[in-house]
Amino acid sequence: MSEMINPELVDLGLAAASKEEAARALARRMESLGRITDLEGFLADVAAREEQMPTGLEGGIGIPHCRSAHVTAPTLAFGRAPGGVDFGAPDGPADLIFLIAAPAGADDAHLTILSSLARRLMRPEFVAALRAATTAEQAATLVAGGDPAPYLPAPEAPTRPAPEAATRPAQPTGSAQPTGSAPSTAQPARPGAASAEASAEPTASGVPETTAGGGVVDSGEAADRPQLRMVAVTSCPTGIAHTYMAAESLAQAAREAGIDLTVETQGSAGFTKLTPEAIAAADAVVFAHDVPVRDRARFAGKPTVDVGVKAGINRPAELLAEARDKAARGETEAHAPTPVEEAGESQDGYGAKLRTWLMSGVSYMVPFVAAGGLLIALAFAIGGYTIDQAPSVADHFVWTESASWAALLFQTGGLAFGFLVPVLAGYIAYGMADRPGLVPGFVGGSVALTINAGFLGGLIAGLIAGGTVLAVQRVKIPTALRGIMPVVVLPLIGSAVTAFLMFLVVGKPIASLQQALTDWLSGLTGANAIILGVILGLMMCFDLGGPLNKVAYAFAIGGLATPNEGSLKVMAAVMAAGMVPPLAMALATTLRGRLFSKTERENGKAAWFLGASFISEGAIPFAAADPLRVIPASMVGGAVTGALSMAFECTLRAPHGGIFVIPLIGNPLLYLIAIAAGTATTAALVILLKGLRRTAPAAQPGEAGPAAPAEVTAAA
Incomplete structure (x- = not known):
């Protein structure tokens, strides 16, 4: 962890009026150390992650995080904001802010280390020590895994941490009070933390340590009665922080309640599945997740509590009690969720x-x-x-x-x-x-x-x-x-x-x-065929492999089931249009490379082959970085190619292959002309649109391209 944070990445007097300002201030520290290559692009990724779900936690903690292509090495920055910053937590602003930056291809070992921070945040002595730290060196040592004991408030002055704990209901209380602190009766029914030595740290696979029997070590309080057994699964969109915080919180609550609990953390560091024996022996299941539970059918027929990951962090005792009650009543799910139900959001219509x-x-x-x-x-x-x-x-x-x-x-x-x-x-x-x-x-x-x-x-x-x-x-x-x-x-x-x-x-x-559809396709000629080609071209280039693209492609290959002259023309038009976006991006980066970043220019080289192979997804990196210019330009070029392919009466019996199946295409020379025309159109439009907005030189050292535009968006 020490290579991820150092005193230069710590700001104990973070002055920020909003979460955007806080993220920018901490990100600038990362940028100054060369941990971030594109500040604006990284902040756009952080913002995109925040849009999925607020990253504020009860107890005064904000933990914005994302994986980004603009990060060179896993990095942690820590800020302590005396004035508080609103990260969407229900109990108010956060004064402890952690910005976690992981590379897009971060390895399991680094992500496992990051997950250990999330677990330590659920321990009151660690949080209290962070609030009491007086220097950046102390804070960096704590975040890197140092012992919090030397930095805790002195026993004779327990009043500093006690009121704060009383006003932050998410901080655990009970068996692991900071030195000199006493449990507060004003605290809600929130399970206490076990000692740091008893807490379950993640293994290399990201799963907490368990007893030989598969459960987290029991406190022994319920030794005189049959022990309840439960399993839990936690997950969050990024799989870095909330996943492991929920696991730790549930584990602490289980120890307090005398429950034998085994947690499966489905995080970015990979996960080891619960054994069939552990699931079979479980009396109930707790799902604390914001992304679909993988292989959820394993838990069919078990009493189940299903909540968001934040509920697992903030009210674990309540969830375990609810699971206990369901087990006592024998209440189970009517049926296991289907793959589609797992893949969609609960509010999907x-x-x-x-x-x-x-x-x-x-x-x-x-x-x-x-x-x-x-x-x-x-x-x-x-x-x-x-x-x-x-x-x-x-x-x-x-x-x-x-x-x-x-x-x-x-x-x-x-x-x-x-x-x-x-x-x-x-x-x-x-x-x-x-x-x-x-x-x-x-x-x-x-x-x-x-x-x-x-x-x-x-x-x-x-x-x-x-x-x-x-x-x-x-x-x-x-x-x-x-x-x-x-x-x-x-x-x-x-x-x-x-x-x-x-x-x-x-x-x-x-x-x-x-049959009517088949006859219609067979009779397509002239203007009707050209209009259909335009529509198919627009659909193929709108989302570059997304749902609309797939609808057009499915329409084309459906016609191949009963091939005729019309359906073969449709297949030709669809494949030709789908080749245009990546070929056009490759051409544009070749002709006017200074309009593109170094990464985009490298992607442009690969786009030649991807486009020639009819892989529309080759243009996605360009569309993600600049959607308002790339997507409309791609649609125009796709419409031109689709219309020309239909006008030239080109046919295709192969559903894939790009230029490698040119010998199998009817009117192959005209087909290539149609593709070239659409490619040139899109490339020209992209160059024009990017040239109009390019008013300042590149902001990144060594880059020939401009700074990332304000409208950049990227998936977390």
Whole structure:
């Protein structure tokens, strides 16, 4: 820890009126030591993390933190603000402020050390010593892991820490009072801290030390009664601070209550899963998290308390008591959360959930499409467009004939392609209802193929299958039957209901709609085709691999399931437009490198290959750094390319591959012209827009580019 903080990173008289000013003051200390390469970019990352969830904690602590590409080494800066700074804590401003900066690729060892600070913040003697420190050297030593005892207030003067503790309800009280302090009856029912020696430090995996039996060491107060066993999972968006603070707080509360508790910290330092034996033996489960609990289905059927990570820090005793009560009543969750429920925010509406369900199916379908489509495209390239009439290679295969090898590729690709609709339906249902939805989803997708309902039929079948399973899961089932629900009852009922509805109710109307869509695509010519190309180009370049991009791509590959002239044109336009953003960024950094930072220029070199390979995500670093200029310019170029591709009547049978499948494209020369036109358009617009705003030289030493714009945003 000593290499992460030193006296130059400590400000015991931090004067700041807002959390932004506090973060900037501490970040400047990091910048002066070369720990930050771009101050504004780093502060934008800190602000983005604050928007996810306030980082103020009860007890007068603010702990802003983030992982950022602008950080060169894991760093801690500490400030003591006598006037207090509001970091969103419910009990008021913070006077102890820690700014934690971790590199985007920080290793597990560094993040484990950072997590140990979060745990120590839950110990009253550590917090009291920080408030009593008189020099920056003392504070740096404490934060680096030094013994707080020499810096605690003298026993004969207990009045300094006592009133502060009484006014900060989040500071633990009880068995580990600072020297000379007495427990205050004004404190809320907050568990006391065990001694520093008994507290559970994180191991290399980020998991607290446990007893041989899997539980945190018990205080022995409840030795005369059966010991309650619990497990807990803690996690936060960044996985650096709150994750481990909640774990420590729950561990302290468990020791006070005589509960055998094992905590799984799902933090950035990695995590070791709770053993199946520990989960099976647990009487109840506590989830204190702000990001989805990984593999949450492990805890199905257990009495569960589910709260945000701050509740785990601020009121652990209450959570454990609630879990105890639920265990006594035998109250369990109706069903385990699905992958989609875990992936979304609790406040997401049905529209957001529907989009995520559909994207779940599409993401699993794409590998089948890519493998099958490329095999079929190669077969046509080797054996010509009559290869689809070749006999089965199981009956006729000549090792020395290219036609036989082409037939093998075509028939293998056809088999892979045949899974497209069932996989789409199966994993939409999986996204909704977890594994019990897979069988009904695959059955529904197969029915969609049987009745020629195609891609649209697969979408509807997946939603029907998932919805059916969810409905059955909500029915109260006797405990004795719960074991057979996932493997017998849910697949049986779900498959029967889905097949009935697809065969007899909704299947035929969907098949008619699918046929109408196919006929429409086949008849696209002239202005209609160009307009569709513009729309697809805009969608492909709006979010660079995000939901809207995936919708356009799914529309294109859905047409490949029943290929015709129109669907092949759509596939060509979609791939061409998707290649434009990264190619344009590569071209712009080559032509006017001084408009871009050194990092962007390096990314530009890689973007040549990414764009040529049809990987739109190659432009994301540029869009994240300057979205108001890069994204609109990319959309304009994508629209130009999409329109030209449709106007030139270019076709494509392969769903992926970029320039590497140019021999498989109809009108390949015109296709390349369309891509070049869109690339040039986007590059010119980006250069123009960046040139207009560039009024000052670069602020970073050694950088040719300008300082980061005010509107920069980045994910925490």
